[in-house]
Amino acid sequence: MIKLSAVYILSGLVFAAFAVLSALDANNRKRFGNAVFWGLVALSYLAGDRLGDLGNGVLVLGLAAVAGLGLLGRGQPVTTSPEERKALAERFGEKLFVPALTLPVVVAFGVLVLKPLEIGGTHLLDPKQATPISLALAAIIAVGVALILLRQPPISPLQEGRRLMDTVGWAAMLPQMLAALGAIFALAGVGDLVGKLVTDWIPMDARLTAVAVYCLGMAGFTIIMGNAFAAFPVMTAGIGLPILIHRFGGDPAVVASIGMLSGFCGTLMTPLAANFNLVPAALLELPDRYAVIKKQIPTALPLLIVNVVLMYVLAFR
Amino acid sequence: MLILLGVATVVVGFAVRLNPLLVVTIAAFVTGLAAGLTPVEVLEAFGKAFNENRFVTAAYLVLPVVGVVERAGLQERARSLIARFKGVSVGPFLIGYLAFRQLTSALGLTSIAGHAQSVRPMVAPMAEGAVEARSGALDDETRQDTRAMTSATDNIGLFFGEDIFIAIGSILLMVGFLASSGIVIEPLHLSMWAIPTALAAFVLHAGRLLLFDRRLRRRAGA
Numbered sequence: 218m219i220k221l222s223a224v225y226i227l228s229g230l231v232f233a234a235f236a237v238l239s240a241l242d243a244n245n246r247k248r249f250g251n252a253v254f255w256g257l258v259a260l261s262y263l264a265g266d267r268l269g270d271l272g273n274g275v276l277v278l279g280l281a282a283v284a285g286l287g288l289l290g291r292g293q294p295v296t297t298s299p300e301e302r303k304a305l306a307e308r309f310g311e312k313l314f315v316p317a318l319t320l321p322v323v324v325a326f327g328v329l330v331l332k333p334l335e336i337g338g339t340h341l342l343d344p345k346q347a348t349p350i351s352l353a354l355a356a357i358i359a360v361g362v363a364l365i366l367l368r369q370p371p372i373s374p375l376q377e378g379r380r381l382m383d384t385v386g387w388a389a390m391l392p393q394m395l396a397a398l399g400a401i402f403a404l405a406g407v408g409d410l411v412g413k414l415v416t417d418w419i420p421m422d423a424r425l426t427a428v429a430v431y432c433l434g435m436a437g438f439t440i441i442m443g444n445a446f447a448a449f450p451v452m453t454a455g456i457g458l459p460i461l462i463h464r465f466g467g468d469p470a471v472v473a474s475i476g477m478l479s480g481f482c483g484t485l486m487t488p489l490a491a492n493f494n495l496v497p498a499a500l501l502e503l504p505d506r507y508a509v510i511k512k513q514i515p516t517a518l519p520l521l522i523v524n525v526v527l528m529y530v531l532a533f534r
Numbered sequence: 535m536l537i538l539l540g541v542a543t544v545v546v547g548f549a550v551r552l553n554p555l556l557v558v559t560i561a562a563f564v565t566g567l568a569a570g571l572t573p574v575e576v577l578e579a580f581g582k583a584f585n586e587n588r589f590v591t592a593a594y595l596v597l598p599v600v601g602v603v604e605r606a607g608l609q610e611r612a613r614s615l616i617a618r619f620k621g622v623s624v625g626p627f628l629i630g631y632l633a634f635r636q637l638t639s640a641l642g643l644t645s646i647a648g649h650a651q652s653v654r655p656m657v658a659p660m661a662e663g664a665v666e667a668r669s670g671a672l673d674d675e676t677r678q679d680t681r682a683m684t685s686a687t688d689n690i691g692l693f694f695g696e697d698i699f700i701a702i703g704s705i706l707l708m709v710g711f712l713a714s715s716g717i718v719i720e721p722l723h724l725s726m727w728a729i730p731t732a733l734a735a736f737v738l739h740a741g742r743l744l745l746f747d748r749r750l751r752r753r754a755g756a
Contacts, residue, residue: 221589228592258591265585271574274581278559285556297605306607306614313608316599317655321646328642348645349589352596359599367606377601381650382594387555393590394558398544400583401562401576405537405569441541446704450711458715469717473708474697474727481693485686488548492590495554497649497685501658503678506551512679512686516739520694523734531730 218339221346224353229262235379239292247290251383254283258390277394284387292383294376309367316363320355327351381500388499392492395443408447411438412455421456424465425529431456432525435476436483436517443489445480452476467532475528482524485517486510540565596651603655612656613663624664624680625747628687629740631657635691636732640698647692649685658684669754676750683746687739694735697728 232255239245240252257279265273283289297305306313332347334340342350360374382389402408415434421427431452438448457476461467484490487510494510503509540561547557559580566576616622638646647653661684666672672680696702700721712719 224592224595225588228588228595231595231598261585262588262592265588268581268585270578270582270585272581273585274577274579277581277584278577281553281555281559285553285559287553297607299610302605302607302610304607306610309606310611311615313603313606313611314656316603317608317651320596320599320651321643324645325643328645346589349592352593352645356595356599359596360602363599363602363606367602369602369606373602373605374598377605378598379601381597381601381604381654385594387553389594390591391554391558393584393587394555396587396590397580397583398558398562398565400586401565401579402540404571404579405540405565407537407541407565410535410537411541441545446707449704449707453711454715462717469712470719470723471727473712473719474724475731477704477708478694478697478728478731481697484693485689488554489544491554492593493689497653497688498682500649500654501681501685503682505678508678508682509685509689512682513689516686516690516735516742520731520735520738523738524731527730527734531727 218343219341219350220343221349224346224349225262225265227353227357229259231375231378232256232259232262234375235259235382238294238375238379239383242292242294244293245290245383247288248292250283250288251290251292254280254289254387255379255382257283277397280387280390281394284390289386290383291386292379294380296377296380312366315366316359319359319362320352323355323358324348324351327354384502385496385499388491388496391495395489395491399442399444399447402442402447408438408442408451411441412451415452416455421460424533427456427460427465428529428532429525431461431472431476432479432521432528435480436486436521439480439483440487440489443484443487443491445477445484448480448483449473449477461532465533467528468534471528471532475524475531479521479524479528482517482521485513536568537565539568593648594650596648600650600655608655609659612659613666616660616663617667620667622664623668623747624661624750625744627664628661628684628743631684632687632691632736632739632743635688636695636736639692639695640732642696642699642701644692644696644699644702647688649688653684653688657688665750669751676753679746679750683743687743690735690739694728694732698725698732700725 236252236256239248242248257276328351331342419430434452435448439445457472461472462469498506498509543561543564562580563576658681661680705721705724708724709721
């Protein structure tokens with residue numbers, strides 16, 4: 218069975234290559250900062266389970282220190298110029314789309330075909346981790362397709378990958394660090410406390426008020442925690458179950474489903490959902506870190522109000 | 535109440551634009567210490583959770599192939615391809631992508647597109663190309679607006695499509711949570727009730743994309 222650990226080894230090797238190539242990059246004034254940063258990420262993937270909790274904690278401090286002290290630069294691997302790219306685009310034509318479209322095809326194949334596949338009673342892929350494993354598989358196959366079809370230098374996947382990785386920079390590690398912060402919040406009971414504050418201070422005698430508090434609370438709480446999954450148990454235990462479902466007799470499926478989607482409206486509005494909101498800004502080289510969030514708020518806010526109305530109308534038929 | 539200082543740290547740190555990795559680390563310590571943990575205990579809990587969440591960062595494995603096809607001119611090709619279809623304007627183009635993302639996510643295929651694997655190499659250049667074909671070379675502001683709108687469209691399509699699929703994480707979380715509270719519910723029921731919001735999200739965002747298109751055209755004309 219192929220497990221997530223195989224994906225981690227591959228990730229570790231790729232980040233290790235980024236670190237080595239960074240160290241050799243004389244065009245980057247801060248090359249050793251980059252080498253240390255990606256090197257620590259590689260170490261985490263290759264040896265994370267053997268470092269111990271304290272060791273991993275120190276590793277995270279290292280990442281935060283390199284990023285916080287501004288030691289990360291942007292690598293400048295030799296790549297093609299805009300003019301060369303125009304000429305190559307003419308030459309290769311639609312063939313250029315093939316490697317990029319290999320990714321979704323292999324991911325879909327992995328999730329739809331390989332995931333249910335059993336050989337001699339054991340699954341080929343760990344069913345719980347089928348998506349990340351399929352994505353890693355797709356990444357390998359697509360690189361092969363690109364190298365053969367477009368005849369690019371064999372080192373180019375690592376050099377070009379490093380170029381993009383440096384474009385994302387420290388933001389690349391933010392989603393994982395925020396997930397770890399979420400664990401500390403849970404340990405300290407932040408969620409329960411906020412839920413208690415909301416339910417203690419807002420009177421919810423009217424059905425509409427209760428629906429509004431639940432939906433807006435899901436969104437607001439998601440904005441604070443960066444994740445609707447963290448908000449759902451707290452708000453549902455505090456308001457959804459006792460008030461909407463038990464007191465007012467709301468349909469649990471409607472309350473839960475639209476409640477979660479109200480949380481998703483919050484996800485669109487918070488920098489703490491870094492992988493959706495901040496990483497793309499870095500990846501698309503937007504100078505304003507919050508440019509994507511700003512484009513999402515005008516959709517998210519009206520949609521949140523729509524959710525309140527939908528829940529009010531649909532849950533109490 | 536003191537543990538809320540950690541939340542405040544995050545809010546203030548992000549607002550004044552300190553380096554977020556530093557902000558998150560400080561917030562972890564503020565929260566943990568306020569909850570009565572020792573600094574070493576905080577560091578251990580933080581390190582453990584970081585290690586358990588490594589799958590989050592493994593998504594960057596797609597960057598090498600994205601970089602190679604960029605090197606070979608994919609962005610330029612995507613841009614000129616869309617320009618050849620003179621009729622395609624950026625609004626309808628992104629509405630099409632929104633529908634594609636919502637429908638495929640509703641079938642559980644959430645990872646077939648995304649910011650790294652499709653928005654940067656293909657969808658954003660195509661959106662830029664669509665604007666360019668109508669209004670000529672882009673200024674920086676228009677380019678950045680178009681890119682940000684493309685990313686926003688990807689997120690909205692994903693979020694308001696994936697909950698229609700019965701085996702997605704959020705549905706499983708809801709089923710599990712309700713079951714532990716004595717309410718047994720079929721995943722299909724939860725999925726079904728995600729559809730009204732999905733439709734509303736499509737209508738709202740599609741409308742905004744048309745307005746966005748019109749604004750860009752006015753900007754080019756002015």
